[in-house]
Amino acid sequence: MKLQLSKVDKRFGKVHALRGIDLDLPPGAKIALIGPNGSGKTTLIRVLLGLVQHRGEVRVDDAPISRAALAPRIAYVPQIAPQMAASCGDLVRAISELRGLEIHEIREIAMRLDLKLDDVASRPFRSLSGGSKQKLLIALALAVRPELLILDEPTASLDAEARGRFFELQRELAGDATLILCSHRLEEIRSLVDHVVALEEGKLIYNGDAAHYLAQRVGSLLELRVAAEDAGGGWLAEHGFAAGANGWWSRSVDREAKLALVPAALGALGSELLDLVVRDVDLVELRGESHRGA
Numbered sequence: 532m533k534l535q536l537s538k539v540d541k542r543f544g545k546v547h548a549l550r551g552i553d554l555d556l557p558p559g560a561k562i563a564l565i566g567p568n569g570s571g572k573t574t575l576i577r578v579l580l581g582l583v584q585h586r587g588e589v590r591v592d593d594a595p596i597s598r599a600a601l602a603p604r605i606a607y608v609p610q611i612a613p614q615m616a617a618s619c620g621d622l623v624r625a626i627s628e629l630r631g632l633e634i635h636e637i638r639e640i641a642m643r644l645d646l647k648l649d650d651v652a653s654r655p656f657r658s659l660s661g662g663s664k665q666k667l668l669i670a671l672a673l674a675v676r677p678e679l680l681i682l683d684e685p686t687a688s689l690d691a692e693a694r695g696r697f698f699e700l701q702r703e704l705a706g707d708a709t710l711i712l713c714s715h716r717l718e719e720i721r722s723l724v725d726h727v728v729a730l731e732e733g734k735l736i737y738n739g740d741a742a743h744y745l746a747q748r749v750g751s752l753l754e755l756r757v758a759a760e761d762a763g764g765g766w767l768a769e770h771g772f773a774a775g776a777n778g779w780w781s782r783s784v785d786r787e788a789k790l791a792l793v794p795a796a797l798g799a800l801g802s803e804l805l806d807l808v809v810r811d812v813d814l815v816e817l818r819g820e821s822h823r824g825a
């Protein structure tokens with residue numbers, strides 16, 4: 532499904548949530564929609580779904596957007612699960628009838644996410660834990676095999692294992708569908724998308740290749756634990772590491788520095804090196820890190 536936004540603008544009273552967004556998304560694109568809290572991501576998604584009035588134009592496959600025509604072609608997992616009183620069984624039956632799905636297929640996808648449909652069938656949807664709600668909504672959305680899949684922070688309530696299973700499923704089932712994934716997580720951007728659209732205060736600040744975006748914006752935090760403060764004859768302090776608690780030292784690094792420093796540390800510290808951790812950090816987060824260190 533091809534999506535084209537031109538001069539899309541949205542105000543909520545004094546809040547200018549979207550400021551003249553021009554965006555062309557080719558069919559089959561796998562897109563991460565990113566940006567700080569309040570930058571307009573969910574509003575942009577609601578515009579695409581035809582759920583909010585706005586200025587400017589949205590075209591789908593070269594025709595003006597029509598909510599009725601679009602509905603059968605898309606699946607959407609919202610950021611905040613709706614508080615439905617219906618039982619999970621009724622919900623699954625209603626959606627499978629509406630979208631022509633086989634219930635066993637939904638059951639199998641839910642199972643892969645470690646949610647047993649039969650165990651929750653009689654429970655009201657709203658009584659499920661946040662993670663179980665998210666699993667059920669993801670299972671329903673993936674089972675639809677939509678042309679456009681919109682996921683707004685889909686793994687916010689999932690534990691690490693469920694998140695890994697979701698990545699696997701998404702890669703398996705996504706096929707030619709266009710994916711719009713709203714996310715703050717680097718691991719999701721790395722493993723699920725090839726394109727990044729970044730918003731800031733309602734403005735489009737990046738629209739392009741995901742690898743290029745990540746190379747520019749993602750750094751690492753290199754953390755080493757040593758047996759004694761003067762390990763390696765003071766090598767850590769000389770190389771810009773700051774001392775933390777319990778023998779840990781840390782330093783933020785770009786990719787080049789990381790690749791050079793890891794072998795250098797192994798050589799200089801030898802058996803005095805007890806542990807080594809490399810963590811990816813968004814450069815925005817990295818600035819916060821150095822702040823806290825100061």
Ligand SMILES: Nc1ncnc2c1ncn2[C@@H]1O[C@H](COP(=O)(O)OP(=O)(O)OP(=O)(O)O)[C@@H](O)[C@H]1O
Pocket residue numbers: 543546547548566567568569570571572573574575610
């Ligand atoms: N229905 C609404 N009424 C009034 N203001 C709104 C409404 N929806 C969104 N806004 C405002 O528009 C701006 C963009 O909100 P939006 O929810 O699109 O941000 P977001 O990028 O999805 O943020 P988050 O990362 O927190 O989910 C915010 O200032 C928000 O308060």
Ligand SMILES: [Mg+2]
Pocket residue numbers: 572573574610683
């Ligand atoms: Mg949002």
